[in-house]
Amino acid sequence: MNLIVYLLTLFSLVSCGENKSNYTNNDVNNITLSRDSLQGEVKKAIPDGLLRLVKAYPDFIDRADENNLYFKDGTVMQWDDGIAGKTHDEMLDSPDLEDMMHQKYVKGANWDSPPAENFEPGRIRYEPFFKKMYGNTSSEVKKNLVTINWMPSVCGCNVQVNSVNGMAEKLQAVSDEIESTLGAEFDKYLSRTGGTFNWRNIAGTNRLSTHAFGTSIDINTNYSNYWQWDGDMVWKNRIPMEIIEIFEKHGFIWGGKWYHYDTMHFEYRPELLVE
Ligand SMILES: [Zn+2]
Numbered sequence: 001m002n003l004i005v006y007l008l009t010l011f012s013l014v015s016c017g018e019n020k021s022n023y024t025n026n027d028v029n030n031i032t033l034s035r036d037s038l039q040g041e042v043k044k045a046i047p048d049g050l051l052r053l054v055k056a057y058p059d060f061i062d063r064a065d066e067n068n069l070y071f072k073d074g075t076v077m078q079w080d081d082g083i084a085g086k087t088h089d090e091m092l093d094s095p096d097l098e099d100m101m102h103q104k105y106v107k108g109a110n111w112d113s114p115p116a117e118n119f120e121p122g123r124i125r126y127e128p129f130f131k132k133m134y135g136n137t138s139s140e141v142k143k144n145l146v147t148i149n150w151m152p153s154v155c156g157c158n159v160q161v162n163s164v165n166g167m168a169e170k171l172q173a174v175s176d177e178i179e180s181t182l183g184a185e186f187d188k189y190l191s192r193t194g195g196t197f198n199w200r201n202i203a204g205t206n207r208l209s210t211h212a213f214g215t216s217i218d219i220n221t222n223y224s225n226y227w228q229w230d231g232d233m234v235w236k237n238r239i240p241m242e243i244i245e246i247f248e249k250h251g252f253i254w255g256g257k258w259y260h261y262d263t264m265h266f267e268y269r270p271e272l273l274v275e
Pocket of ligand 1: 211216217218264265266
């Protein structure tokens with residue numbers, strides 16, 4: 001009798017164990033299924049960087065999906081080229097749109113200064129993207145250039161910049177706002193310009209400068225610091241934040257926020273500034 005009770009008890013324990021085990025397996029299967037469908041959802045989400053590009057360049061870009069940017073003329077540009085583990089230099093030399101957008105530019109005075117090694121949002125540029133909008137060659141860019149009067153009362157400089165994407169108007173707005181809101185103590189930084197349009201490569205590289213597209217301006221070089229001139233990588237700056245904040249307000253990033261700093265340099269890159 002005792003043996004029967006013992007055997008029944010043993011059987012019921014084993015059954016419980018099996019039931020529990022089955023339940024757990026089912027549970028695991030359910031969790032795996034939910035995780036797979038969640039990953040499916042994540043894959044379908046449009047990356048923030050792509051959304052920023054759509055928002056920043058409405059004249060050219062129609063829409064984006066999870067890995068493509070669709071231009072209004074039917075051109076499609078890929079977000080991720082699928083090449084993983086690029087070094088910073090490799091990203092500079094052969095980036096995709098994802099590499100271009102992966103560092104976040106911080107507006108205003110509360111940025112992390114001096115920049116960490118190779119932290120330089122905006123310095124990685126997917127060249128075909130800019131060539132498509134502003135011009136593929138020097139002569140194509142020249143057709144889009146207009147002349148604006150930069151800082152009429154301080155510099156009185158006629159500078160040539162690109163009219164595409166409303167960039168020339170934005171630069172004129174920077175000039176107007178600086179002149180109407182900042183005092184005479186800021187004049188010395190703006191009384192000369194280091195240049196706007198110039199079809200050239202970045203010194204020491206095979207990469208086009210954004211000056212080639214007429215979308216950048218260098219302010220007075222006498223008060224500027226540039227890593228290639230300084231001969232070291234110790235970040236320095238003399239340009240006041242008041243000037244920088246006005247540029248940023250109108251869609252221009254500042255080269256002084258880069259590890260490879262270039263404090264005279266302002267560049268129209270609204271995709272890094274849109275909210
Ligand atoms: Zn420059």
